Amino acid sequence: MITYVLRRLGTGLVLAVLVTLITFLLLGTSFDDVAGTLLGSGATPESIQAQKAHMGLDRPVLTQYADWLSHAVRGDLGASYFTAEPVRSAITARLGVTLSVVLAALLFTAVISVALGVLAASRGGAVDRVAQGASLIGFLVPNLLIAIALVYLLAIKLKWLPATGYTPFAEDPGSWATSIAIPVAALMVPGIANLSAQIRGAMIGELRKDYVRTLRTRGVPTRSIVLRHALRNAAGPALTVLSLEFVQMLGGALIIEKVFALPGFGSYAFDASLQGDVPIIMGITLFGVLLVVCVNLAVDLVNGWLNPKARIH
Amino acid sequence: MSSSVKAPEPNTLETPADTGRKSALHTLMRDPQAVISAGILIVIVLLGLLAPLLTEHGPNHSSLDAVNAAPGTEGYLLGGDKSGRDIFARLLNSVNTSVVSALIGASIALAIGVTFGLVGGYFGRRVRGLTEWVFSLIMTFPGLLLLIVLLPVTDGDYRATMMIFGVLLSPGIYRLVRNLVVGVSKELYVDAARVSGLPDRRILSRHVLSVVRGPIVIAAAFLSGSSIAVQSGLAFLGIGSNEVASFGAMIADGFTNLYEEPLQFVWPSLFLGVMTASLVLLGNALRDALEGGRPKASDVVGARSRPAPAAGAANTAATSTASGLLVVEDLTIAYPAPSGELTEVVSGVNLSLEAGETLGLVGESGSGKTQTAFATLGVLPPEATITRGSIRLDGRELLGLAETELRKVRGTSIAYVPQEPMSNLDPSFTVGSQLVEGVRAATTLSRSEARERVLALLQRVGIPDPRRTFDSYPHQISGGMAQRVLIAGAVASRPLLLIADEPTTALDVTVQAEILDLLRDLQKDLNMAVLLVTHNFGVVADSCDRVAVMRQGEIVETGSTEELFSRPSHSYTRMLLDSILDDGAVRTDGPADAVASDSSSAVPDTEAS
Secondary structure (H helix, E strand, O other): OHHHHHHHHHHHHHHHHHHHHHHHHHHHHHHHHHHHHHHOOOOOHHHHHHHHHHHOOOOOHHHHHHHHHHHHOOOOOOEOOOOOOEHHHHHHHHHHHHHHHHHHHHHHHHHHHHHHHHHHHHHOHHHHHHHHHHHHHHHHOOHHHHHHHHHHHHHHHOOOOOOOOOOOOOOOHHHHHHHHHHHHHHHHHHHHHHHHHHHHHHHHHHHOOHHHHHHHHOOOOHHHHHHHHHHHHHHHHHHHHHHHHHHHHHHHHHHHHHHHOOOOHHHHHHHHHHHOOHHHHHHHHHHHHHHHHHHHHHHHHHHHHHOHHHOOO | OOOOOOOOOOOOOOOHHHHHHHHHHHHHHHOHHHHHHHHHHHHHHHHHHOHHHHOOOOOOOEOHHHOOOOOOEOOEOOOEOOOOEEHHHHHHHHHHHHHHHHHHHHHHHHHHHHHHHHHHHHOOHHHHHHHHHHHHHHHHOOHHHHHHHOHHHHOOOHHHHHHHHHHHHHHHHHHHHHHHHHHHHOOHHHHHHHHOOOOHHHHHHHHHHHHHHHHHHHHHHHHHHHHHHHHHHHHHOOOOOOOOOOHHHHHHHHHHOOOOOHHHHHHHHHHHHHHHHHHHHHHHHHHHHHHOOOOOOOOOOOOEEOOOHHHHHHHHHOOOOOOOOEEEEEEEEEEEOOOOOEEEEEEEEEEEEOOOOEEEEEOOOOOOHHHHHHHHHOOOOOOOEEEEEEEEEOOEEOOOOOHHHHHHHHHHOEEEEOOOOHHHOOOOOOHHHHHHHHHHHHOOOOHHHHHHHHHHHHHHOOOOOHHHHHOOOHHHOOHHHHHHHHHHHHHOOOOOEEEEEOOOOOOOHHHHHHHHHHHHHHHHHHOOEEEEEEOOHHHHHHHOOEEEEEEOOEEEEEEEHHHHHHOOOOHHHHHHHHHHHHHOOOOOOOHHHHOOOOHHHOOOOOOOO
């Protein structure tokens, strides 16, 4: 068990190295622009070259990457080109905002999708049509329009919730909850549309299996058949979809944080990318991949617990 | 479910692929959802293409006179925006941007996904291992993060961004195609093509590509929709050149101007919403037409008996005075055909069974014997309808009982032993916990008492190490063991009637005899009636007192086993008997001599891993 987790974390690290390497190679094509941006409008080709040499950007890209990596493994992700703020502490300070939005959205997505999917699959008829209609609307309307509609309705028209801004949890849990409510809702809608459809499909498949019929013939109550037996067997594929949803939401959070002016990981990444702030971009990429690796590992461990055939002994 | 409905055969002169294609196109043309969404898309794309002819100003031409101009102003059909640009011109040019985004995103995703899906699916394990690894790597990239992180590289050109987005979308297509190809390359006709020496390239393009074509068309619609949505989202954030007209940028402009000029916000939102919605709806319609619709959900509780039970009983009371433990009269089960009308799979079946008696229900697959058994248990699939008839157990009408009532009957009076042992155990629970749950549902025993009873039963059905089996998961025991477990589960509540549906068909020959002996022993011990559904006259000769022969949903002959074997009156029965005797599959000697009859000490099958 422990060796399994260690091995998985090991492949995760290899993945992180590969992804950051590819990102760095791609970024390498834009180092001239980075130096130009730093120097401002008076930059000449000569001053740009001088600036690159000063920052070490004129060295071979692989050497630069090796340099970055050797610092990164020691926990040093460098400092912003523009503000000189250390990248690691800047990211960890902002990570809480992003994770509170993404994890809240993920939790609600999971709970609501299970409820919708199970109800739709086991009741059929009108319940199923309503659930499928709701899921279809989530697919049909672009996320952007949903976010705008929520802001317009909840913040501007009804004035129930603040449209933008963020209150840290430690400061005031109530305001914290209202400040992330609309972003969480905007992230949830496409997630629920997708996941509830997946769960519905998997549940319909399970409920048609032979063991369900056999359990019924033994007098086992329908409730237990649906919630204990079928749902448990349908949960494996649903969890995989949920882990993909996490990746999606992490990306979606970028847009959402920008729209709602949340001081998170995403808006930080966004501003850094517009400026070409390479150390921040690399730090963000690394954290992003490590988050995905951890979530995937967690999903696989839960899957092993749910599915005895996949269990690691 | 050996006997489900047979759909009317399509014209057999056409190859299946041809019929499939023609009928899919036909269904699509008659599906209003497909026609309307495709129509809307065509109109929108045409508007975009004709933009230079329809508008007087370029999308970026701004004029001070036109700032926030009202709709209908000379030369500004929908008015001007806050920078004095022609909203109509910007809308139509945004359509073009969206179409280009969709084309780039979808075609890159398809090109990469399909190519490597074909390669990974068709060639051996080693190649697949590599492609698998690369695509799971792509999947771990947080997509939008990457699009934004790479802004310095793409320089804000939306076309470059869409190319990257296409790469990020490709793993989904890869998996789809790989699964289809792995499925089809196991098909016999692909094997035949390979053996006959066709080169791989020809096989891939001719046989394999035809299978993946449908799903690819469907995926293209969804890929286009998400490309358009992502391009707009990025443009909304202000990523990309100001020169490029985009719904996202227009929405962002309109949003800041929402109170003064709400229409400036409404138009791009409407166009964007309608375009992506049409693509998704078109994709759904394509899926329904090409893949025959998605599974329908229905109430778990399942089939409803349509007639009022009283009416059913009244119909038959005059014609029959049958009595017994189980009396089935005039049972008729129907399924809806694709056209919507009901097709009968069981028609007017009459059966009766005394306490302690064994009745064999014999017939070839599709004759309706399993459907009859399921109807008696009240577990027909949800789409089945019992159109008339009566099923009485110990004088009590079962048809029309509420699910809660029926559940009590099922737990305590009728039990079921299925055909395929493995699929009838829930793979996620230990054998013991499934049996305990059944016992507790049917009795008032406590958890520990139920556990004791289950352990004793496992011992009784001849499982050598009951405790170990109790704690095992289904995949850890052999098929023969699993069937013993299921028998234990069935007799746990000491039922009056046991319905065994082909209980030995899925088992090894050596295990079959042991299971039959076990059933016979248990029947004697518990004085159960047994309804034994089988297609095997050997099993009938071994175990049954009486036999009913079914054919095409009707009982053609009933009688004692001896009578039937010596003087079969119906030609169908004679034919069945002849075909089996030819195989020499019948054990004509008495059951006691055939195997060591003491089944509890019979050679235990210890294949358990």
